[in-house]
Amino acid sequence: MTRCKFCGEEVTWITACSGDRILCNPNIVMYWANLRGKAKVVTQDGEVVCADLDGDLGKSTGVGYVQYFSTCPYGRRNRNNKNTRRINHESH
Numbered sequence: 001m002t003r004c005k006f007c008g009e010e011v012t013w014i015t016a017c018s019g020d021r022i023l024c025n026p027n028i029v030m031y032w033a034n035l036r037g038k039a040k041v042v043t044q045d046g047e048v049v050c051a052d053l054d055g056d057l058g059k060s061t062g063v064g065y066v067q068y069f070s071t072c073p074y075g076r077r078n079r080n081n082k083n084t085r086r087i088n089h090e091s092h
C-alpha cells in the first residue's frame with residue numbers, strides 16, 4: 001500500500017496510455033471533462049484530462065482516477081515553500 005508522504009492518505013499509481021505512472025486517489029470517481037477544470041483525471045482508457053469533479057449526474061463524462069496532487073493540500077503547500085523561502089541579506 002502506498003501513502004502520501006505529506007498527509008498519510010492512501011494513494012495508488014495508475015499507468016496512463018502514454019506510459020507515465022501517475023499518483024492518484026485509489027477511489028474511482030465520476031468526472032466532467034472541462035479544459036479549465038481544477039483536477040486532472042486519468043480515464044479508464046488511460047488518457048489524462050482536465051476535469052471538474054462535480055456537476056450534473058446525468059451529464060458526467062465518465063469515471064476515472066483523480067491525480068493525487070491536484071487534491072492534496074499538503075503536497076501543494078510543500079512545493080510552494082521550497083521556492084518562496086529565500087534569504088534577503090545581500091544588499092551590500
Ligand SMILES: [Zn+2]
Nearest residue numbers: 004006007072
Ligand atoms: Zn497528501
